[in-house]
Amino acid sequence: MTEDAFLAGLRKRLAPAHRRLVLGIGDDAAVFRPQPGRDLVFTTDMMHEDRHFLRGYPADAVGWKALARGLSDIAAMGARPEFTLLSLALGAWAKEKWVHRFYDGFLALAAAHGLPLAGGDLARAAHTSLDVVVAGSLPRGAAFRRDGARPGHRIYVSGLLGGGSLGLRQPRNRSARLRHLRPDPRVALGLALRKRALPTAMLDLSDGLSTDLRRLLLASGVTAHLDGEIPRFPGATEDDALHGGDDYELLFTVRADARVPASLAGLPLTWIGTIHAGNAGLCLRHGHPLPPRGWDHFVEHRTP
Amino acid sequence: MTEDAFLAGLRKRLAPAHRRLVLGIGDDAAVFRPQPGRDLVFTTDMMHEDRHFLRGYPADAVGWKALARGLSDIAAMGARPEFTLLSLALGAWAKEKWVHRFYDGFLALAAAHGLPLAGGDLARAAHTSLDVVVAGSLPRGAAFRRDGARPGHRIYVSGLLGGGSLGLRQPRNRSARLRHLRPDPRVALGLALRKRALPTAMLDLSDGLSTDLRRLLLASGVTAHLDGEIPRFPGATEDDALHGGDDYELLFTVRADARVPASLAGLPLTWIGTIHAGNAGLCLRHGHPLPPRGWDHFVEHRTP
Numbered sequence: 001m002t003e004d005a006f007l008a009g010l011r012k013r014l015a016p017a018h019r020r021l022v023l024g025i026g027d028d029a030a031v032f033r034p035q036p037g038r039d040l041v042f043t044t045d046m047m048h049e050d051r052h053f054l055r056g057y058p059a060d061a062v063g064w065k066a067l068a069r070g071l072s073d074i075a076a077m078g079a080r081p082e083f084t085l086l087s088l089a090l091g092a093w094a095k096e097k098w099v100h101r102f103y104d105g106f107l108a109l110a111a112a113h114g115l116p117l118a119g120g121d122l123a124r125a126a127h128t129s130l131d132v133v134v135a136g137s138l139p140r141g142a143a144f145r146r147d148g149a150r151p152g153h154r155i156y157v158s159g160l161l162g163g164g165s166l167g168l169r170q171p172r173n174r175s176a177r178l179r180h181l182r183p184d185p186r187v188a189l190g191l192a193l194r195k196r197a198l199p200t201a202m203l204d205l206s207d208g209l210s211t212d213l214r215r216l217l218l219a220s221g222v223t224a225h226l227d228g229e230i231p232r233f234p235g236a237t238e239d240d241a242l243h244g245g246d247d248y249e250l251l252f253t254v255r256a257d258a259r260v261p262a263s264l265a266g267l268p269l270t271w272i273g274t275i276h277a278g279n280a281g282l283c284l285r286h287g288h289p290l291p292p293r294g295w296d297h298f299v300e301h302r303t304p
Numbered sequence: 305m306t307e308d309a310f311l312a313g314l315r316k317r318l319a320p321a322h323r324r325l326v327l328g329i330g331d332d333a334a335v336f337r338p339q340p341g342r343d344l345v346f347t348t349d350m351m352h353e354d355r356h357f358l359r360g361y362p363a364d365a366v367g368w369k370a371l372a373r374g375l376s377d378i379a380a381m382g383a384r385p386e387f388t389l390l391s392l393a394l395g396a397w398a399k400e401k402w403v404h405r406f407y408d409g410f411l412a413l414a415a416a417h418g419l420p421l422a423g424g425d426l427a428r429a430a431h432t433s434l435d436v437v438v439a440g441s442l443p444r445g446a447a448f449r450r451d452g453a454r455p456g457h458r459i460y461v462s463g464l465l466g467g468g469s470l471g472l473r474q475p476r477n478r479s480a481r482l483r484h485l486r487p488d489p490r491v492a493l494g495l496a497l498r499k500r501a502l503p504t505a506m507l508d509l510s511d512g513l514s515t516d517l518r519r520l521l522l523a524s525g526v527t528a529h530l531d532g533e534i535p536r537f538p539g540a541t542e543d544d545a546l547h548g549g550d551d552y553e554l555l556f557t558v559r560a561d562a563r564v565p566a567s568l569a570g571l572p573l574t575w576i577g578t579i580h581a582g583n584a585g586l587c588l589r590h591g592h593p594l595p596p597r598g599w600d601h602f603v604e605h606r607t608p
Contacts, residue, residue, distance in 0.1 A: 037341045040344070042389060042422065042423065042437070042439070043423070044389045044391050044423065044424055044425050044435070044437060045391075045425050046391045046393055046425045046427055046435065048393055048427065048429040048430070049430075050430060051427065051428075051429055051430075085346060085348045085437065087348050087349070087350045087435045089350055089352055089433065118346065119346065119347070119348065120348055121348050121349050121350045121435070123350055123352065123355065124355075125350075125352040125355055125431070125433065126352070126353075126354060126355075126430075126431055127429075127430055127431055129393065129429065129433055131348070131350065131391045131425070131435035133346070133348060133389065133437050135346070
């Protein structure tokens, strides 16, 4: 049972869409529409000891990354982050010093985005784990979804890929290590893309290009031809760039006639492929199927 | 380090209140104010294997209770539940059948409250744990907080206390066991109390009367004289009623001249004490200090 297969099964069990719930399970974030105001978007992400981090990781990096993952989802919706909630379960080994350093990292990234920590939950447990909720807002109906890619649309990616994976493999590579431990969620880019109304579909690259692109293709019911060069983080292999997780760049599609700047919000934007009619979810790289070999949260992985 | 002491320390580290964040850490839920519309309230609650439930518990009861805890927080704010998010980490022992029964319970309670599951996160982990977010809405400024109790106000509790604790001690007592495994969050009562604008302060009883009342007293900076008889669940001891958790009744204060009906939304309302000026957090029961002996999420407990 993969995560995507399980979610597909679950979705069938859920009640039909709620009056004010515009977008439910299966995107980067849920969209809630209060009566008059702006739409609100919500995302929730868990991290578990030994799966997403190790005891030996710098505690402030764990806190930073915990929030970065949620902020990246908010960025992928094109929303402005509004507040965050943190549920933290502490294993016996996580002493007061660790907890304070964890908050150092979490609150540093929150402060960088003017984001208040609005509440949460705290407990002792057998293992250290946490769950972060980030809420954002945006104009009514303006959220970027995964299901808007149509044949002819062009596929773009921000920044350079493979750095997260490289930093995991080569901890001595400082810039890659930083990329792995303290990813920089692309909030400003998400807002800039919304301002220009460029994307027809968008998501963030958290689990690897091959796996995340497949999600966009499945949601939109289309095929991709991924024939462009993938912009690579210095030192990263093609495999890192295609399948490595933890990059937190944005992947989006635009109409063929859209004018996409070479860079936006300080990040290069690279045309890497094109959407075609065809099997939903299929991605062809130079004519050959590209299997989704990124991170699946429902299969056993180990953090090295 | 207790949970309350830790939270007090944490609160000092947080940035000053955000423009649209009306109420932050330290109440049952956070309150967010979108520009024009209704206020939104958010609560998040974790549950961990071996701490909040055992593998042998009926999976649907675990799912039910996971949502009930959050709904109870929303009820305590006097809000209408709007949607929920569920993050679920599954230990290797939790097979597909368990997961489906878990959702049976979760979705049954959600359906009873017309509540859509808007999204969440799903992963495999070493232990089974989960985090539930419930969002609710209410008119601007109408949320019931913990800090509004003033000298002279009367302390009320809904329903009968001690059933949750009794059901944990005596699994063969069916009605108490049901109370423990499938608590019934007092959403309708919370809404009815808001309609009458009765409470000056309110919270839900999740960790035990002595511990939860102390939180209200600390937040309001007052003392309580708890001299009334505590309405007890059939078979529950005075200790169950004073210190037992998992009752999910509402505890609230009202002005001395308020007209409180004997029952509301089908639940008895009982006057159990009075607020006095004095040491913040102190509760006197028949003249003697009542120590907070309920559940502290930050101290090691075991689920029997």
